[in-house]
Structure formats: structure tokens, C-alpha cells
Amino acid sequence: MTCTADVIKIESPKNGDDTRSWLPPFAPVPPESYPRPDLPPESAYFLQANRNKRSLTLNLKSVQGQKIIKRLIEKADVLVENYVPGKLKNFGLSWEEVKEINPGLIYCSITGYGSTGPYSQSPGYDVVIEAEAGLMHITGEKDGKPVKVGVAVTDVLTGHYAQSGILAALLKRQKTGKGSRVECSLFESQIASLCNIGANYLIAGEEATRWGTSHPSIVPYQVFPTKDSFIMLSAGNDSQFATLCSPAVLNKPDWLNDDRFSSNHKRVEHRDAMIALIEEVLSEKTTEEWCQKLLGKGLPFAPINNIAQTFSHPQAIAREVVEEVVHPRAGKIKLAAPAVAYDGSKPKLYRPPPYLGQHTEEVLTELGYSSGEIKKMKLDGVI
Template sequence: MSGALQGIRILDLSRVLAGPYCTMILGDLGAEIIKVEAPGGSDDTRNWGPPNTKGGESAYYLTANRNKRGMTLNLKTEAGKEVLKKLVKQSDVVIENFRNGTMERWGLGYEQLKVMNPRIIYCSITGFGRTGPYKDLPGYDFIIQAMAGLMSITGSEKSGPIKVGVPISDVLSGLYAAIGILAALNERHISGEGQSVDISLFDSQISALVNVASNYLVSGKIPKRMGNEHPNIVPYQTFPTKDGEMVVAVGNDRQFRKLCELLNIPDISLDKKFATNPMRIQHRQELISIISEEMKKKTSKEWLRSLNEIGVPAGPINNLSELFSEEQVIEREMVQKIDHPTSSSVHLVGSPLKLSRTPVKIKRHPPLIGEHTNEILQELGFEQEEIDNFREQQII
């Protein structure tokens, strides 16, 4: 069975995470991805270890580069640019995350490339986008989390600002880039023309503030850090148990009544101070204190079993060992073992995309530096002698 994006060729000139994550998603869906790096390798994540595989590939690099072929190409040389232009003529999408103006200086910006291929879709991922006063500033995930408001609402008043444990701005930008590219591909069926897709980490993170941003825009009140509490729902947070902590997420008044019955405090749900969510928000601390004392009487597993039985949302706080041992993770194939040329095999996180007729498949390991350079150049019509000459001149 072919992938949903079979027949789409994407030139991936991006590095680190947002761009590679985007193209991995599209590659998982069947698109042909050609990862282009400078000679010797220019994706910094290759060296972001430990841990590394037995063959030296970093775990960070492996996370976002499967289902791609890899080639090297020196885009600072005229010969390298000409090779890329040949690839552009035979491709559907170019994605890059260089500083603004870099591709244009090389003669490889969108306005220049669309002359030779009017159907090309050109996706640029930068810290702050192609316009605005910050457009030339470098943008790293940590900085974006700070500037885009995320750290101001993460953590507690006691802890101070805290970043999210993964580079979430990069991940969000990769997802938005994939959405933008797919939308442009679909529109091309109508117009026959490509277009540019301008994605910024800053914009993506602002968009993902969702309800917290809306709360501020409606009320004008600057939100405070609330730790594991929810600003709009009570009780919806972590609670101590007899042997640790767990999450209880009560989404409506009916669930709250069920929780109170389970905790043997049914009268609490009838008290005017707690009967409705708006009132529970007003009397948050008093209510949380009562529930916390009851939750300490049993273990997390005991509470989870009981809460699941009555339909009150709850969950354990898993570490990664516990997570990847979960039957749900195994059943959903969220860990994949694939062959690797230098490490025999590696384990990768599986795709969350489950398509019935065109399922996601991992067909290629994350490529070694320039692993497919010869193969791709030969497909473009270059003879081996020309390829050897390119290598001697450090064009590849």
C-alpha cells in the first residue's frame, strides 16, 4: 500500500528540529524527502549527544530524520547551486530554516526558484517570521518560550518561570509547517501554482497559548503561574495519594458529584460554595484542601481503578520507563524498531497518525551524512566522473 503523499518530492534544507520534524511527518505519510546538508554534515543535532547509538548517531538526530534520503551539497558554490536548481525543477516543496535573507543571497529564495518552477511550494521556518521588527533576530526554542509568554504561565509562583521539558515551540512550528505545506499542495490542484509558506516559532507558540491567551484578551488580567492547577476548571490538578501523586481532571459538575461520592464526601457537592464550577473556582483552596486529605487515604493505583470505573478522568504521572511499558503504547505501536547501518537497529517513537487505507510506514532509517548523494546525483543524470569531481572540489 502506497503512502498518502506518494509522488510528492520535498527538498529539506532545514536543520535541528522544527523543519526536520515537519519533513519527517510528511515522509511518514509517503512523501519522498531529500535531506540536503553541507559537505561533512550541517545538522547540528548529529552532535547533540549523549546518548548516541553504537555507530555514533545521536538520539536527538534520530528523533526527526527517518524516512529521508540524505545528500551533501555546498550551496555556497555555483556548481552546488546548479545541482539544487535541477532538484527544484523536479520537486514539489522546498523547506529551509536559514536566517532571513540567506537563501536570497545565494540566489535560491522563493522569488528566484519559482521562476524555474512556478509550482514550487517554498516553506521558510524562522524564529520570528519574514516580516516585522524581529525578523532578523535568531530564534531558539528556549528564547521563544520566554518571549511568547509560555514561561510566564508555566511553573508555580514559588518556582518562578519554567520552560516546558521538550522544545515545544519547535514541535509546534513543525506541525504548523506541515499543515501549511499540505494546504498549499491542495490549493495547487486548483490554481496550478505554488506559493510561499512563512512559519515562525514565535507565531506558533503564541497560537498555542489557546485558552490562556483568550482569558487575557477577554479580561485584561495577566495570568499567574498556577503550577499543576487549571485556571478555568476546579478540581483539575495533581493530588497527593498514599504512595505518590496522580492527576484528577474533573470536567463538569456531574463528574464532580461522582468524585465526591467516591471520596465519601457527598455533601460537598451540594454545598453552594462547590456545587458549580464558577463557585469552585472562587473557593478553590478550601475545596482542594478537603479533596487532598481524602486522596491521601489510598494508593494511586487504588484511586485510578475506582475513578476509571465511575468515569471520572484521572491518570498516573508516568516516567518514561513506565510510559513505554504501558500496554496502550505497545498496542498503538508507538515504539518502532528499525534497522540501522551502524547500530544493527534503533528504537524510534512511532507516528500518531493512523490512516486506514494508507498507513504510515517507516521505510528508511535517519540517513548518515551524505548517504545517498551518489544515488541522487545519478538520478539527475550526472556521470560518476562528474560526481567524483564534485567530491574533489568539496561541492558534495
């Protein structure tokens, strides 16, 4: 089964997507024999986020550029835009206008705060939304400062919410023949993703705090130092705690007879004492030694892997989480593969990330423009 879409990324002719300039790190600087030696190196950030896409450069402020977009819309299934609400109306590309061109179009708007409300005209950035929508408040060590998540997780979550909305709208179109406008914002996506933490406040009025890697309702459940590094270790119920205390693991059966630790509720109540005892034992061996002892015991545990260790993990290799593609400017590059399999097989990266404007002439030719018209558009600064 092949699950692919022809995704055309619209970029400004001069600089393109902002993430093209987010470097270093970047792919190796290409020799002059490669296409577009005038362009800067290809940023790693852009490369990971834009596999399987074509790049069409277009000046949306020009009348001709707007005509080209509208010709694309005639044939498109989905349009995704992330302008401040109302901005595309200046180009004749609002939902109300384009649905007249293609009544079956799915028009997805991704914004910082949504299309209505007092913050609707504010730009949205992942780290700002992490701060404003509760995530940063609950992330970090218990007695430390709030910190952001290590990746732009709000951006990623919003993309997934938008994707789900688009797919649902496509299913609706199959039944009704009509297109839809899908709205998704960073702010609302992050609030929805507070999950049980949000529910604790809404249902019980309980304000959240930072817990580091530990859990407010389970002990033990956190990262512990070992002789040489760290290990994540949990006993999610009393049976698992008994296994942890057994001679085969920590060899502390007396803890089971200690009234302070006789149930998870008691262990939560006496958290500091429990954690101190476990830390003392775990400091006696290396992380690898503890992993070997814990293997096959039915306990949740893991070493704290860095990025190199993650990609070299035997499970990552077995599941082929990395693919190699040949980029026209950067040569061979490795990228994370799609995380979904269909009928036991993963879709392949069928197109490397594009350099700026790589497919402009190709797309315009497909739309019926002649080579002479395309040449004039270049001279006029349309593309």
C-alpha cells in the same frame, strides 16, 4: 493507502545538521565494520526527527553546489528552508529566483520571527521563543519561577503549522497550477498557540498567571499527591464532583452538603479548602489503588507516568506507537511511529534515519551526474 514523500535533507559536508552533535544520548557506538567509522555516534535527537529522509551533503557556497540544488528544484514539489530571511539570496536560491526554475514549487520558509519587522534578522530558538512569546510566563507552579516545557514544543508546533500551510498550498496548486511561498515563524506559531489564554487577554484584558497543573476556572483539576506518588484528577462539572464524593470513590458525601463546595463556582472561590481536603483523603492510598477505584466511574484521571511507563502502557502497545528499524551504522533502533492512521492503518517507517551523506551519490546519480563527475565533486569539496 500509502502516504509517503521522498524527503531529501540537504546538509553541510563536514558536520551536517547541528542536531547530529546533540549528544548524549546516542545510539550504540558502531563497530569499525559499519559505514563511516569516522563519524561520531548517531544522536537520539537527530534519529527521531529524521526518519524517512535521505541525506545529501552539499556545499551551498560553491557554484556547483548551487547548480545541483537548482537541478533538484526543477523536479521538486516542495522546498523547505530555515535560514535567516534573505540569506538564500546569497546562493541564488530566493523565492523570486527559484520560482522561475519551477513555477509550481511550494517554497516554505521557517524562521524565528518572520521575514519582516524589527526582529526578522534574529535567529530563533525554541526556548527563547517560549520565553518571548508568553509560554514560559504561563508554565510552572503558581508561586514558582517560569519554566520551559519538557520538549521543544514551539519547534514541534511550528513544524505542524508549516506542514498545514504546505498541504494547503499543494491543494491550491492542483486548482491553479501555480506554486506558492509559505511563511511560518516560531514567534507567530507560539502566539497562535496561546489559544484561550491569548483570547482572555485580547477580549477581556485579563493577564495570565502560572497555575501549575491546576485550572483557573475548575476545581478540582490538578495533580494530587498520593501515598506513594501522584495522580492527575479532575471533576469538570458538578455531576462529576458528585461522583468523586460518592462512597465508591472518595466516600465524602458530606462535601455535597457543604455550601463552600456546592457548585464549581463555589469550589473555585474556596479552592484552598477544597484542595486540602482532597489531598488528605488521597494520601491514604497508593496511586494504583486510587486508579482501580476511579476506573469506570466517568471521571478524568491518570497516574503520572515516566517515559518508560508511557512506552509500556497497554494502549501504547495496542496502538503500535513504537517501530523498530535497522540503521546502517547503529543497528536496530526503536523510534516513535507516526501518530496518524489512514483508513485504519498507520504508515510504516520505510527508511531509517540517514547517516551524514548516506544518499549523496544515489541522489546525484538520479539527477544524471556520472561517477566521474561525482568523484570530482568530492575532491573539490562540493559534496
